[in-house]
Amino acid sequence: MNLDVVHDIQTVYRKLVTATSRPGTLVVLEREAKTLGVQIECLSSTILLARTVLDPEVTFKVIAKEEEAVSRMINQLTYSKPVELPEADFIFILHDASEEQLKEALNHAKVGNLLNPHESAMIILEVPDVTKGDSMILSGPGIQQESIITLPNATSWLGARNEKNREFPLGIDMYFVDQQDRLIALPRTTQIKGNGGEIIWDMLQ
């Protein structure tokens, strides 16, 4: 079965709305991902998200070993233009990006300005498993008091995220996708605390 660009994209969008409005909530894109068939360069969920939000009106950047090939594919699918990091509206950081590349991407992502905080980047980050890794406590809008989630490699992105989101409403919104086509969103409003102090990050990074 092929991807239905009207109805499948609509369900992906509704799941994105659920994930964004309830940070830390796991949503599953498995059904929609299956319509894409086997993907080689990046995860199916990444393509689904790209097809849901990208078009010629916005720009993107891919961080990956095969950056050029993936950029070309996304461009052909959506007609969106690849640009440099500081200008990109959407930044796709694929599973094979190195820790340095990930940190650099987050450091250079745009956060908007106080007049237009919506002119900020949305980060789509591929991870091995959105249910395994460092335990953390979330709070903020969309979360009833607190919720506990686990996300992988927190040390490589949490410090940069905190730095970027220091001055609300400026900041970046992060979306984590994994190989099982599951998605978790951490918009800029979400406050993250280490659960039991396992997470150590360097604020200067």
Place this chain on the structure above:
Amino acid sequence: MNKTYNFAFFDEGSKREIRRATLKAIAIPGYQVPFASREMPIGRGWGTGGLQLTLSLIGKDDVLKVIDQGSDESVNAVNIKKLVSDTTGVRTTESTADASLIQSRHRVPEVPLQRDQILILQVPLPEPLRNFEPSEQETKKLHAEREYSGAWLMLFEQIMKYGIMATDADHPVMVHDRYVMAPSPIPRFDNAKLDDSEALILLGAGREKKVYALPPYTNVSSLAFDDYAFEIESFTNHACILCGSNDLFLDELVDGESGETYFQCNDTSNCLEMVNQKQISGVK
């Protein structure tokens, strides 16, 4: 269902643009995100903002409820429902509990919203600071600097003039301790329902080309002073003539023949459900 149109009336590009703005709006609670606002087959100012949000969200499995000032059967609500169901084929309902998407003009339903529902409010004037600052560029600056003394002064002047805060509907609220937001012209009675809501609330202003949002469990407080507390409309000693409720938002109506005033629930579908429930328990 009318198949000469794309599903949900819009082309996919238009939906995508509204969707991007909506995601940003949810990520920045209370901030008005500009969007292109397409031409609609109904006039601007007649719910096009809400309608565009509804059309960008709706899918085949949704159940839609549209209310206009509490009524499911007024012209505006009926026409919006017709347009959406004609172009999508989705089921419409009058029961608040059955709906997955609720588009509303100027009321938050009396039945508490659930986790899997989305409330979409139609907004005529999204800018709470417009009363005293006509320039959009200036109000954007005021929001950027969190400079809300004008909003407070407006309320202060009302107290000086009338002895109370005389906002009636659309009483400004503070969202997530950051943005002052116009909650759309809902009565003050409904302001409390926005705070810590179970459901996602989206607000769309078609003519003014803005969307904004209140994610669930977001802190929303009505602007008030320590010595002049925020007060809701009072219906003390009045009850709905049909269902007898005295703790809901009531409309004051005049009987044409006798000239007497009486009160009736503003949320018609909820009133009907209460009346039906009473009759069922009466039969037992």
